[in-house]
Amino acid sequence: MHDIRAIRETPDAFDAALARRGDAPVAAEILALDEARRAKINASETAQADQNKASKEVGAAKASGNEAEFERLRALVGDKKAEVAALQAEAKALDTQLNEKLAWIANLPADDVPQGADENDNVEVNNWGVIPGFDYTPKEHYEIGGVAASMDFETAAKTSGARFVMLKGAVARIHRALAHFMIDTHVDDNGLTEYNTPVLVRDEAMYGTDKLPKFAEDSYRTTDGAWLISTSEITLTYSVAGDVLEESELPRRMTAHTLCFRSEAGSAGRDTAGMLRQHQFEKVEMVSITHPDRSEDEQKRMLRCGEDLLERLGIPYRTVLLCTGDMGFGARRTYDIEAWLPGQNAYREISSVSTTGDFQARRMNARFKPAGGGKPQFVHTLNGSGLAVGRCLIAVLENGQQADGSVILPDVLAPYLGGKTTLTADGTLA
Template sequence: MHDIRAIRENPDAFDAALARRGDAPVSSEILKLDEARRAKIGAAETAQAEQNKASKLVGAAKAKGDDAEFERLRALVGQKKEEVATMQAEAKALDAQLTDVLARLPNNPADDVPDGKDEADNVEVNRWGDIPSFDFTPKEHFEIAGVAASMDFETAAKISGSRFVLLTGAVARIHRALAQFMLDTHVDENGLTEVNPPVLVGDDAMYGTDKLPKFGEDSYQTSEGMWLVPTSEVPLTYTVAGDVVEQSTLPRRYTAHTLCFRSEAGSAGRDTSGMLRQHQFEKVEMVSVTLPEESDNEQKRMLRCAEDILERLGIPYRTVILCTGDMGFGARRTFDIEAWVPGQDTYREISSVSTTGDFQARRMNARFKPADGGKPQFVHTLNGSGLAVGRCLIAVLENGQQADGSVELPQVLAPYLGGKTMLTAEGRLA
């Protein structure tokens, strides 16, 4: 959510920020609504004062026995009461309209975010690992002999429809091992607190984390009105909604491994082969709630946490900073980590690490009390994948594939796989 005071003070800067995202200027519309709302509030306050004044005079007129003045003043009180109620209702309606307009506008990009239209304008900032060379044509994950029997799309479609997968046997265990490895690393070495949050949330949580009202079609809603989380960013971030926390309790760093659900509205025909883009998937999420002056460094720390997971797994990757045209709605700055997938001969996104500044905090009124006793201020919130488990499974399987259809697995997973480091061509761990 945007600060209306900032728009009043510098509407041109606000429109310029929208222009960087390719959006039309709206400050004049916003300021007209704001002016009308403030005028109604002022008029209501004036009418309220007149009502209060007349109310006091009613008693005096009655005490004097001045029936005519008593009746006139009583009628005036009734009239002012109606005027106050009407203007307050009109002010409330204008306030709701203004809030709705502001809620549909994306966050302002940080100054260092590159301008651009789409992913072609993203800027690479880091690259790690050597792209593996094969003496055979590498396959996509679902084509590898040792994987194919344990990655069943046909049965999943029978159960749930398209874009679901049924993992069984060794592949299901490798998938679970990856999630456990990520969680243990984040908790034991990166200082994050593990959380097991609900994956059904209410409207307020979705709105507070900028998933509503604009992107409701991208998520699933139950018949009771609850939402299946598109990411555990939603419940983890919303833990501080409506709170005024002590500065000494920040930063708060959380991680969670959950199911995630996305309708993928508008993505028909994109990445439909294999398990790259699914309606149901798992992620190990990272969320930080921090002080404004620390949020940029916190984003760098979170980015390194995610990159380090890939390095330990031996997966080549590159990191890009997203341009203004490719950045998510609520983000102020986003870094994407893209893992190398030999089957497609390209890098594919496996993590996004974003700072939202105070954009989400304003929507859910999350603040901190400064240690010096000053006025409460909005916290900053950040989120990032640490990592997307299914996509990480794809990268592990494709980078480790062998000519005979087996897969060499990362050594760091051995403790989670009974000491085994190979998926055989027959689909067994060895």
């Protein structure tokens, strides 16, 4: 949510920042609603003052025996009471209309975000690892001999429909091992606190983390009105909604491994083969709640946490700074970490690390008390995948594949796999 005062003070700059995203100017419309709302509020306050004055005068008129004046003032009190109610209702309606307009306006990009239209205009800022060479055409994950029998799309389609998968045996264990490795690294080495969160949330949580109203079509809703989360960013970030934290509590660094659900509306035909884009998937999420002065450094810290996981797994990757046209609705700045997938001969996103500034905090009224005193201020919120478990599984399988259909697994997973380091061609661990 945007600060209406900032729009009043610099409407041209606000529209210019939106234009960088390719969005139409809205400041004039917003300010017209704001002016009309404030006019109704002022009018209702004037009418309330008139009502209060007349109410005081009613008693005096009655005491003086001036019946005509008494009746006039009593009628005036009634009229002013009705006027106040009508004006307050009009002000509330305009306030609702204003907030609905603001809820659809994307966050403003940070000044250092590159201008661009789409992913082709993103800027590479880091590149790590050596892309593996193969003396054969590398296979996609679901085609690898040792994987194919344990990655069952047909049974999943029978039970659930398209874009689901059933993992079994060794591949299911590797998937689980990856999630445990990520969580353990974040907790033991990165100083994050592990949470186990619900996957069903209320409207308020979706709205507060900028998923509503913008992304309603991309989300699943149950018959009783709850929403299935698309990421535990929602539950972790909204955990501080309505709170006034002590500055000493910041930063609050959290992580969770959860199921996630996305309807993928509008993505028909994209990445339908394999498990790259699924309706149900697992993700380890990182969320930080920070002091505004330290959010820039916090984003860099979170980015390194994501990159480090891939380095420990030995997966080549690149990091790109997203341009204005490719950045998410709620983000001020986003870095994508893209893992190398030999089967596609391409880098593919495995993590997005974003800072939202106070955009989400304003929507959910999350603040902190400055240590030196003064009024509470809005916190800054940041989120990042650390990492997408299914996509990480794909990267591990494709980068470690061998000509005989086996897969050499990263050494860091051995403690989670009973010391085993190879997925054999017949689908077992060795």
